[in-house]
Amino acid sequence: MTEGNTEARYSRILVKLSGEALMGGADYGIDPAVLKRIAGEVQEIVGLGVQLAVVIGGGNIFRGAGLARAGMDRVAADHMGMLATVMNALAMQDALESLGLYARVMSAIRINEVCEDYIRRRAIRHLEKGRVVICAAGTGNPFFTTDTAAALRAIEISAEVLLKATKVNGVYSDDPVHNPAAVHYTRLTFDRVLAEKLNVMDATAVVMCRDNHLPLRVFNLNNPGDLTRIVRGADVGTTVTCE
Numbered sequence: 001m002t003e004g005n006t007e008a009r010y011s012r013i014l015v016k017l018s019g020e021a022l023m024g025g026a027d028y029g030i031d032p033a034v035l036k037r038i039a040g041e042v043q044e045i046v047g048l049g050v051q052l053a054v055v056i057g058g059g060n061i062f063r064g065a066g067l068a069r070a071g072m073d074r075v076a077a078d079h080m081g082m083l084a085t086v087m088n089a090l091a092m093q094d095a096l097e098s099l100g101l102y103a104r105v106m107s108a109i110r111i112n113e114v115c116e117d118y119i120r121r122r123a124i125r126h127l128e129k130g131r132v133v134i135c136a137a138g139t140g141n142p143f144f145t146t147d148t149a150a151a152l153r154a155i156e157i158s159a160e161v162l163l164k165a166t167k168v169n170g171v172y173s174d175d176p177v178h179n180p181a182a183v184h185y186t187r188l189t190f191d192r193v194l195a196e197k198l199n200v201m202d203a204t205a206v207v208m209c210r211d212n213h214l215p216l217r218v219f220n221l222n223n224p225g226d227l228t229r230i231v232r233g234a235d236v237g238t239t240v241t242c243e
Contacts, residue, residue, distance in 0.1 A: 008048040009233040012127060014159040015052065016150035019060035019088055021165055021221050029060060030091050039095035041227045042132060046101060050231055051127040053157055055135045055150040056092060058084025064142070078142035082109055085146065089136035090114065096132055103132040108140030108149070120156050127157065147201040151208040162214055163230060164201065165221035170238030171200050188240045190216075200240060209240070216240040 017038070024031030045052055064081030068074040089105045096103040104126050105115035116122070118135060126133050138149040147164075154162040171193075174182040185198075190210035193200050200206060200218060209216050219226050219237030230236050 008045070008050045008231050010050060010160045010231060012051040012157065012159050013045075013053070013231065014150060014154035014157065014162050015054050015227065016147065016162065016164045017054060017056045017092075017221070018146075018165065019057040019063075019084065020167070022056075022088060022091070023060045030088065035091060035095045037224060038221070038227075039092070039099055039101075041225070042096060043099045043101055044228050045231050046130065046132065048231065051130070053123070053127065053133040053135060053153060053159065054089075054092065055146055055153055056085055056088045057146040058082070058088055060084075061087060075142040078138075082137040082140070085138060086111060086115065086136040089134045092134055101132055102130065103134060105134045105136055108135070108137040111137075118153075123153075124157055133157075145202050145205070147205040148208065151201070151205040151214065154214055155208065155212045159214070162209060162216050163227065164216060164218045165227070166218055167220065167222060169220040169223065169236075170218050171198055171240070173198070175199070185238050186235070188238060190240055190242060193240060200238075206240075210242055213242055 022030045022034055024034040042052060058081045061084035062080045064078035067077035067080065086107055093103045093105050106118040106123055107115050108118050110117055115136065123133050135153045138144055138146050139152060150162060168176055171185045171188060172182040176182040190206050193206055194203060217230055217237055217239050219230060226236050
């Protein structure tokens, strides 16, 4: 498929957004302009008939691992991080609904006053009805990252691909921000990612994708339109597969 294709390559996808992606150029919190732009791309994808789920991190508000390194109890820190993801998910839901889309926040921890519990069958039903499902609170367990939550939810809902949004255009041999000579990869295998310890997702998430034959695509969220181009079949970013 070409970039100009008006049809979608996938029928059901899961997008992993980091909390940091919502900050824009700020040091903390949510940039309304970035939120609006992402919501606009989601609207375009849903308009193509694609069923879309989203997993959002909370690093723009709290990062459990960082708080733990600073001396806080890891379990308490991770619970705070989960709550941060719920805040981001509610913000995304509001942005989507302002565009006329239907969205449901589903939390892995019970916060029934503000969102639904995550139940796999209910999530799939929402998707089938054309609603955007926003998965919050990670897996609901400490010590697991939102990368792992994204892999888990993608597998549970039978997504055809997991799209991970980052700040760079795919996977590199080194940090391209600090090393201009870093090599960009267009294709990788999960085994190579693990063997070379490439900074794609945490090892648990990579193994889950590999063992369940779930393709992973890493792309730059800061490039407007790249998410839509991927859904339409363009070769953007880095693709990670079993072979």
